[in-house]
Amino acid sequence: GQTNLKSPQDIHVYVVNTNFTLRWNYTGNDTNVTFSAEYRFEDFETNEAEWQELSGCQNVTGMECDFSSAITKYYNMHHVRIRAESRGEVSPWSSIFEMVPYDIAQIGPPGIELQSRNGVIKIKVSPPEANQVRKMVIDHPSFKYILVIWENSSSAEFRSQSIFPTAIIDDVSPDTTYCLKVQATLPFDSKEGLFSPIRCVKTTRKAVNNLHCATNVSVLALNMDFHLHWNNQYKHHVSYNVQYLIGYLKKLHDDYSTKWLSVPGCENITVTQCNFSSVITTTGFYYLRVEAITEHNKSCLSNEVKVEPLITNEIGPPGVKVDISDVLLHIQISPPGGAESELMRDSYDLSYRILYWKNSSNNEDEIKMKEIKQTIGTVSDLTPATWYCVKVQAFTEIYNKSSRYSKEECIRTPKGKFIPLVILATFSIALIAVFLVATPLGFALYQAYNKIKYVFFPSCQPPLNIEGFGQFLNSPYLSATEEPIENFSVIEHIITDEINQVDFKDYKHSKQTSRDSGNYSNDDDTSGNKASEVLEKEMV
Amino acid sequence: IMNAFGLIQICLILLCTTTISSLQCNHLPLQQKKVIEKSLKLLDKMGKRFPQQCLREKAFFRFPEQVLKPRQKETVKVAIEEIFQHIFYIFSKNLTLAAWDGTALEQFQNGLYQQIEQLEACVIKKQSHYFGSKEVNRMKLKKYFKKIDCFLKDKQHSLCSWEISRAEMRRCLQLIDKVIRKP
Numbered sequence: 216g217q218t219n220l221k222s223p224q225d226i227h228v229y230v231v232n233t234n235f236t237l238r239w240n241y242t243g244n245d246t247n248v249t250f251s252a253e254y255r256f257e258d259f260e261t262n263e264a265e266w267q268e269l270s271g272c273q274n275v276t277g278m279e280c281d282f283s284s285a286i287t288k289y290y291n292m293h294h295v296r297i298r299a300e301s302r303g304e305v306s307p308w309s310s311i312f313e314m315v316p317y318d319i320a321q322i323g324p325p326g327i328e329l330q331s332r333n334g335v336i337k338i339k340v341s342p343p344e345a346n347q348v349r350k351m352v353i354d355h356p357s358f359k360y361i362l363v364i365w366e367n368s369s370s371a372e373f374r375s376q377s378i379f380p381t382a383i384i385d386d387v388s389p390d391t392t393y394c395l396k397v398q399a400t401l402p403f404d405s406k407e408g409l410f411s412p413i414r415c416v417k418t419t420r421k422a423v424n425n426l427h428c429a430t431n432v433s434v435l436a437l438n439m440d441f442h443l444h445w446n447n448q449y450k451h452h453v454s455y456n457v458q459y460l461i462g463y464l465k466k467l468h469d470d471y472s473t474k475w476l477s478v479p480g481c482e483n484i485t486v487t488q489c490n491f492s493s494v495i496t497t498t499g500f501y502y503l504r505v506e507a508i509t510e511h512n513k514s515c516l517s518n519e520v521k522v523e524p525l526i527t528n529e530i531g532p533p534g535v536k537v538d539i540s541d542v543l544l545h546i547q548i549s550p551p552g553g554a555e556s557e558l559m560r561d562s563y564d565l566s567y568r569i570l571y572w573k574n575s576s577n578n579e580d581e582i583k584m585k586e587i588k589q590t591i592g593t594v595s596d597l598t599p600a601t602w603y604c605v606k607v608q609a610f611t612e613i614y615n616k617s618s619r620y621s622k623e624e625c626i627r628t629p630k631g632k633f634i635p636l637v638i639l640a641t642f643s644i645a646l647i648a649v650f651l652v653a654t655p656l657g658f659a660l661y662q663a664y665n666k667i668k669y670v671f672f673p674s675c676q677p678p679l680n681i682e683g684f685g686q687f688l689n690s691p692y693l694s695a696t697e698e699p700i701e702n703f704s705v706i707e708h709i710i711t712d713e714i715n716q717v718d719f720k721d722y723k724h725s726k727q728t729s730r731d732s733g734n735y736s737n738d739d740d741t742s743g744n745k746a747s748e749v750l751e752k753e754m755v
Numbered sequence: 756i757m758n759a760f761g762l763i764q765i766c767l768i769l770l771c772t773t774t775i776s777s778l779q780c781n782h783l784p785l786q787q788k789k790v791i792e793k794s795l796k797l798l799d800k801m802g803k804r805f806p807q808q809c810l811r812e813k814a815f816f817r818f819p820e821q822v823l824k825p826r827q828k829e830t831v832k833v834a835i836e837e838i839f840q841h842i843f844y845i846f847s848k849n850l851t852l853a854a855w856d857g858t859a860l861e862q863f864q865n866g867l868y869q870q871i872e873q874l875e876a877c878v879i880k881k882q883s884h885y886f887g888s889k890e891v892n893r894m895k896l897k898k899y900f901k902k903i904d905c906f907l908k909d910k911q912h913s914l915c916s917w918e919i920s921r922a923e924m925r926r927c928l929q930l931i932d933k934v935i936r937k938p
């Protein structure tokens with residue numbers, strides 16, 4: 216039953232690799248107290264589970280117990296509780312401790328093997344849980360090791376670097392004692408393991424006969440054409456072997472020294488450069504090194520160079536051609552690398568940046584920019600009769616790289632006003648031409664038509680007074696309308712009589728006046744004139 | 756003098772490495788698409804069609820699709836990188852009985868690992884916790900890959916067990932490809 220026994224407090228679990236330790240505090244006065252723990256774990260399928268005895272933590276007298284054998288599901292949520300027992304009485308259960316084993320587990324210390332020779336330190340790291348059957352971390356290659364090294368002197372500075380399981384530390388001074396420690400980490404799980412015990416080692420003297428080693432090994436790459444360059448102080452009788460290693464093998468194999476391969480075409484060469492494009496692909500990365508062999512068969516390996524093809528590679532400039540039509544500038548881009556670099560363009564997902572500007576005497580015209588994905592671009596809104604210059608650069612957003620600009624290509628836009636005038640003139644001329652040609656032609660055709668009609672299809676209507684044709688006529692002649700007949704009669708006498716009766720008073724009056732002018736009347740022929748004048752008056 | 760020069764060299768190298776890494780961290784998601792594309796092609800290239808005799812041994816692994824569906828795009832990206840890591844380690848086991856095209860396999864592993872290494876550098880630098888420590892989905896992911904690992908061990912890395920695993924990884928990558936292609 217319930218008694219005055221206090222329940223244990225501050226219950227927590229401490230895990231290193233797969234070693235589970237339960238710890239708690241007990242503030243009760245009673246002696247002869249034992250503790251027993253229970254646990255349950257949540258499965259993803261079932262929500263509730265039963266409390267079970269925690270093996271390894273039953274009737275424990277101390278303040279901690281090891282229950283490693285009980286836990287097998289490292290990714291599931293577990294609950295743990297403990298209570299005190301004394302003389303048949305049990306305390307209430309402590310508060311529940313929740314845990315996901317993998318989350319709270321600490322990575323144990325790795326093992327170290329050291330070798331000191333030739334002025335360098337060679338390290339071989341063995342993973343935590345190396346020889347254990349049950350492992351918290353199933354993929355040992357996933358560990359990333361951090362080395363902390365310092366000189367064993369009073370004013371030493373710590374220096375930390377990330378290393379592979381097999382590593383050579385060559386940036387050390389000869390004949391010096393160095394101390395170091397290593398920890399295993401899992402970056403993705405944000406886990407940093409416990410450090411190994413500190414080990415100290417003394418470096419030897421550097422071997423002096425390394426003058427013939429290749430130095431300054433560097434990579435130059437343009438449009439996926441990769442070249443390795445190096446120097447050598449010792450010029451005579453040295454032949455070289457260029458070797459490469461596929462990048463991921465360093466991670467997976469502790470001893471990758473057997474995985475180096477020779478670059479085809481760069482075996483036993485005497486020049487200090489090598490074209491290693493044949494071994495490069497666009498996926499992944501590589502290490503390159505140069506082995507120098509003297510005539511005495513002494514071999515020396517250079518430093519390694521890491522090559523990440525798509526990052527190391529330099530994209531060459533594209534080719535540009537410009538063409539103009541009316542108010543549109545057409546830009547034809549030929550991609551860098553030519554026909555054989557389809558893979559490069561696909562890996563980079565290349566786009567093109569076009570810069571264009573007016574090439575006038577005052578250089579204050581702004582440079583305009585246009586970005587396109589295709590290899591054909593057009594620019595509109597151009598001023599006529601101006602020189603425009605264009606240059607293009609290829610770039611990739613994925614790798615944040617851009618090529619140099621291509622050469623400038625310039626072209627002049629045609630005169631603007633010329634164009635509508637040309638159209639107008641052409642139209643007018645065409646119109647006039649049409650009229651000039653069409654009208655006489657039409658007329659000629661009409662005449663021809665008439666002639667033909669006259670000759671071949673005459674409209675033969677006979678004169679009216681030919682007998683025999685009357686029967687062809689539907690209606691006889693209509694009685695002609697009365698033609699106006701004028702009654703002519705001689706009326707000479709009447710005219711002279713009428714003239715004598717006319718009052719001469721007015722006439723004399725007018726005659727006198729007319730004499731004055733003289734120009735308009737003839738004195739000699741006055742009688743006749745008088746008569747005709749009167750007659751005219753009457754007639755009017 | 757030698758020490759000082761050595762230390763300066765190391766500092767410069769570390770500085771350069773960090774600068775280069777920080778430049779690359781922003782472009783990792785864009786590169787993810789390319790890596791998945793290439794990985795799928797190589798996965799197909801390394802072997803032939805699924806052998807008929809292995810149909811009997813089909814095992815059922817339940818890929819936790821919820822991992823690829825959280826609200827934050829950032830979490831999905833990191834989940835994808837973790838999946839790359841798991842796939843990389845699955846294919847690093849004993850492959851002699853699988854008898855696949857060695858070159859395609861090498862390129863497949865190399866491509867995955869380059870991506871993993873780049874992200875590792877970004878994660879270490881930022882020292883941020885992408886997953887909550889009690890994130891259930893992450894544990895489901897680990898369980899899924901551990902199940903495949905155990906399956907391969909139980910079958911002693913036989914040809915059929917490898918072909919089944921390869922088909923499963925292909926399905927996994929295709930799921931990721933679909934998620935990544937969504938705008």
